[in-house]
Structure formats: structure tokens, C-alpha cells
Amino acid sequence: MAEQFTAAQDALHTFAKSSDERAEKLRAIRSSLGSHKVDREAFGKLPEADEISKDYEERQEDVLETLGSLATLQEKIGEAVTATAQSYQDTDDETVTTMSGGGGGR
Template identity: 45%
Template sequence: MAQQYAVTQKALTRFSKTAQDRARRLREIRRALGTHSPSAGAFGKLQESEETGEDYRERVEATLENLDFAAEQQDQISELIERTARSYQEAEDHTADQLRTIAAEARWAQ
């Protein structure tokens, strides 16, 4: 029954690292997208071209904000998984200490 609830610390650590990697990659994409922008005349000289350029800039800004948010979420996931792994390890260590204490007391009582 206990095997159904077994936690593999290494798996949690690996998952945390993949979240950190995703956050890093999202920031790299954000940085790359944020450094490139078309010139003011790139959309032409017609009146509609100015609107198209403004729409483009708004969409780029929204995309950059979404990338920032996604990277932050990945960082939080990584941190929470690391914290969960530590909690499981602390619980295992505490249980092992208690079992050792019980075993020592049982030997002493004999």
C-alpha cells in the first residue's frame, strides 16, 4: 500500500530543473523578440499603415508581457516543487528518526 504513495526525490528535482530551463528559454525568447522592431515606415505610408503599425506594437507588447508571466510561472513551479521535495525528505528523515528511537527504546526495555 505504501508503494502507491512513494515519492521519488530525484524525479521531483528533475522536474524542478526542467521548469527552470523553461523559464530560462522563455526569457531568451522574450529578450530576442524585445530587441527587434520594424522601423516606423515598415508598414507603408497610407493612413491604415499607421494603424497596422500600432496594432503590431500592441501585440508585440502583449506577447512580451505574456512571456514574462510564463517565465515567472515556471520559476514559481520550480520553487514549489523544490519545496515539496524538501518537505518529503524532512518527513522521511523525521519518520526514520522516530523509528530508530522506538527501536532503541525497545532494545533498552528488553
């Protein structure tokens, strides 16, 4: 019956680690995209070129901001899953201590 109430600690830690890895990848993508600039001249000499250039810059800034936010979110997910795994472990440890007569009782 105890197996019905167990948490897969390894799976939680693996998932938390993968969240951290995703955060790193997102930051690397953000850094790579942020390091490339498109000159205004690349949009041509027509009157609409200035507007297209400004629109491109705004979209690039939005993408970079979104990538940063996603990376932070992945980190927070990893931290939350790690905290959940620790909470399960703490509860298991307290249960073992209590059931073995080692204290923790009221």
C-alpha cells in the same frame, strides 16, 4: 508496503530543474523578440499604416509581457516542486528518526 508511499525525489528534482530551464528559454525568447523593432515605415504609406503599426506594437508588448509572466510562472513551479520534494524528504527523515527511537516523539 512502504513503496506505495514513496515519492520519487529524483523525478521531482528533475522536473523542477526542467521548469527552471523552461524559464530561461522563455526569457531568452523574450529578449530576442524584444530586441527587434519594426520601423513604422515598414507598414507602408497608406492611411491605415499608422493604425497597423500601433496594433503591431501593442501586440508585441503583450507578447513580451506574456513571455515574462510565463517565465516567472515556470520559476514558481520549479520552486514549488523543489519545496514539495524537500517536504517529502523532511517527513521521511522525521519518520526514520521517530521509528529508530531517536526522538521526535510526543
